[in-house]
Structure formats: C-alpha cells, structure tokens
Amino acid sequence: MTAPRLRDLAPEQALRRLEIVIVRRLDGLLQGDHLGLVPGPGSEPAEGREYAAGDDVRAMDWSLTARTAVPHVRDRVADRELETWALVDATASMDFGTGRVEKRDLAVAAVAAVGFLTDRTGNRIGAQIVGGSGARLVPPRTGRPHLLALLRALLDAPRTPQDAPGGRFLGAGADLLRRTAGARRGLAVVVSDFLEPAESWVRPLRLLAVRHQVLAVEVVDPRELTLPDVGLLTVVDPESGRRRDVPTASRRLRERYAAAADERRAAIAAGLRRAGAAHLRLRTDGDWVRDIAWHVMAQRRLAAAAPGPVPGGAA
Numbered sequence: 001m002t003a004p005r006l007r008d009l010a011p012e013q014a015l016r017r018l019e020i021v022i023v024r025r026l027d028g029l030l031q032g033d034h035l036g037l038v039p040g041p042g043s044e045p046a047e048g049r050e051y052a053a054g055d056d057v058r059a060m061d062w063s064l065t066a067r068t069a070v071p072h073v074r075d076r077v078a079d080r081e082l083e084t085w086a087l088v089d090a091t092a093s094m095d096f097g098t099g100r101v102e103k104r105d106l107a108v109a110a111v112a113a114v115g116f117l118t119d120r121t122g123n124r125i126g127a128q129i130v131g132g133s134g135a136r137l138v139p140p141r142t143g144r145p146h147l148l149a150l151l152r153a154l155l156d157a158p159r160t161p162q163d164a165p166g167g168r169f170l171g172a173g174a175d176l177l178r179r180t181a182g183a184r185r186g187l188a189v190v191v192s193d194f195l196e197p198a199e200s201w202v203r204p205l206r207l208l209a210v211r212h213q214v215l216a217v218e219v220v221d222p223r224e225l226t227l228p229d230v231g232l233l234t235v236v237d238p239e240s241g242r243r244r245d246v247p248t249a250s251r252r253l254r255e256r257y258a259a260a261a262d263e264r265r266a267a268i269a270a271g272l273r274r275a276g277a278a279h280l281r282l283r284t285d286g287d288w289v290r291d292i293a294w295h296v297m298a299q300r301r302l303a304a305a306a307p308g309p310v311p312g313g314a315a
Contacts, residue, residue: 015151018112026113026289048072082123082187083140085212086111086150087177089192090131090157091169096221099285103219106284107191108154110217113292114189115147125150128180130173133158137180170196174204183211190277191217193224195264198271205275214277218268221284225265227257 048064051071061074088111094104101109115125119142126140127150136157138150170192177188188208194201194216208214233246247253272279280295282288 014108014155015112015148018109018151019116021289022113022116026117026293048074082118083181083184084114084118084123084125084187084189085140085177085181086114086125086127087170087173087188087190087192088127088129088154088157089170089173090129090133090154092132092159093193093195094131094219095159097284098221098223099283101284103193103221103284104157106219106282106288107217108151109288110191110219110280110282110292111154111189112151113289114187115150119144119147127154128173128177129154129157130169130176131157132169135173135176168196168200170194171201171204174201174208178204178208178211181208181212186212187215188212189215189217191219193219194268194271198267202271202275205272205277209276214275216272216275216277216279218272218279218281219284220265220281225258225261227254229254 048061049072051060051073055073059073061072064072064074088107090104090107094107095102097103097105111127119125122142124140124142125147127138129136129138136153138153170190174190181188190205205214205216227246227248230248233248234243235246236243269279278299280292282291
C-alpha cells in the first residue's frame with residue numbers, strides 16, 4: 001500500500017511524520033549537533049590532528065605540538081549560533097510529482113531537515129515563500145514551535161492554477177531575501193526546481209552569496225528527465241496553462257526530450273556554480289534523507305581538506 005503524501009495528511013500529522021524521519025534517520029547518519037550543509041571553516045575549536053601538507057599554518061595547535069613533539073593543527077567546526085533563511089519556490093511548477101512525493105512536499109522536507117537538525121542549538125530560522133500569489137515572509141526565530149509554524153506555512157502555501165506568463169519569482173525572491181536578511185552573515189537555503197531562465201536568478205543569488213553561505217536545493221521529478229512511451233499524452237504547462245498532445249511512442253521525440261532535459265540540468269548546475277552556491281539535487285522518486293546525508297558528509301570532507309575558504313562556503 002502506498003504511503004499517503006504530505007498533502008493528504010493533516011498538517012500536524014505531516015509535520016510529525018517529517019520530524020520522526022529526520023530525527024531518527026538523518027540525525028543518526030550525521031551524528032552531530034550542527035548540520036554542516038555547506039563547506040567553510042567555523043570558529044569553534046574541534047579535535048586536534050597531525051599536520052599534513054597543505055594545512056593552514058594559522059591553525060597550528062602549539063600546545064598539542066609541544067606535548068607530542070609532532071606538529072598538530074586544530075580543526076574548526078561551524079559556529080553554533082546561525083541565522084538560516086529559506087527561500088522556498090511555491091510557484092505552480094512545484095505542484096507536480098510522479099514519484100513518491102510532489103516537488104512541493106520535497107521542498108518542505110528539505111526545509112524541515114535543515115530546521116529540525118539545527119534548532120536545538122539556538123539557531124534562528126526564517127523563510128521567504130515566493131509564488132504566483134505573491135511573497136510571504138516568516139521572520140526568523142528560535143524554538144520548535146516557531147519551526148513547526150514555519151513548516152505549516154509552507155504546507156499551507158496557496159496553490160495557484162497557473163502563474164503569470166514570464167514570471168520571475170525566484171530572482172525577485174532572492175533580492176528581497178538579501179535586503180531582509182541584512183548584513184549579518186548566515187545561511188541561505190534556496191529550494192526550487194529552478195525552471196525559470198537562469199539569467200533571471202544567477203545574479204541575485206550571486207549577490208546573496210556575497211554576505212551569506214548559499215545552498216541551492218534543486219527538486220526534480222523523473223518525468224522532467226525522461227518521457228515514457230505511453231502513446232498520445234496530453235500535457236499541461238502548470239505555469240502558463242498551455243496544453244499540448246505529445247506522441248510519446250516516437251523514439252526520436254523521447255530522445256530529444258531526454259537530451260533537452262540533460263541540457264537544462266547542466267545549465268542549472270552551471271548557473272549555480274556561477275552564483276557561488278553549493279548544489280544539492282533531490283528527486284521525488286529518490287531517498288531524500290540519504291541524499292541530504294551524503295551531501296552533508298561530502299561537504300564536511302571538502303571543508304576539512306581545504307586549507308582556506310572554498311567556493312560556496314564561508315569567507
């Protein structure tokens with residue numbers, strides 16, 4: 001029997017399910033109080049280790065070196081108190097899903113993963129929700145009640161039949177978030193399918209990354225990557241409302257569709273690199289808990305290996 005989707009559950013049931021999955025499974029995989037979502041050195045001292053070629057000499061632990069007679073450095077961990085902002089895409093294209101969940105549900109899960117794993121340390125989290133019905137601000141606060149209220153706002157974000165043609169919500173949302181977050185450095189998590197033209201959001205994200213660490217969570221559905229052979233298929237663009245009959249029995253058409261999808265994914269990845277954002281891709285038919293854990297562990301290894309600041313991390 002297929003498990004009910006988040007939208008099929010009462011808000012309290014949906015949030016409770018997310019919390020159980022994240023705290024029991026993801027927290028067990030990561031084993032840490034702070035979710036290191038993006039690379040970059042922090043300010044709190046961690047364990048000492050032997051010096052290796054390429055290590056920053058400014059991280060030398062002279063006390064430990066004197067006791068062991070072997071050069072040692074002291075690693076750093078991310079700062080405990082962090083202000084996190086989530087920029088969440090609630091446009092019509094997110095109301096789609098042929099996998100285990102809708103893209104909108106996956107966006108809520110991604111924000112929940114960040115929130116549940118960081119709220120215990122006193123971090124503040126806020127959100128900017130953008131879509132065809134306008135932008136909604138959830139100011140950053142601490143505590144589990146606030147986090148649950150934020151996630152409930154994401155679940156309750158209005159669904160619009162379609163967005164205004166040519167709408168550029170993501171870039172405008174990033175500009176608004178940059179002005180709202182102010183000069184205090186923090187983490188900005190941008191959750192979207194990034195289907196808007198890259199030129200509309202690359203520069204705003206790059207400006208956001210000047211003061212903040214930026215993690216881009218790209219949500220993808222398998223039908224956006226490949227087209228199955230199901231005969232004549234009527235498709236509707238959720239953002240423009242346009243309808244088209246597609247003869248999916250054509251092998252050439254399916255190959256062209258897959259090639260165009262690969263090109264779009266490559267353009268999105270290139271745009272996020274230009275913006276200086278760390279990139280995490282989640283699929284509606286995949287194991288999003290595992291994918292988040294792998295991303296975090298990979299970024300931790302990258303941060304530990306880097307002698308200095310790395311792209312997408314803290315300066």
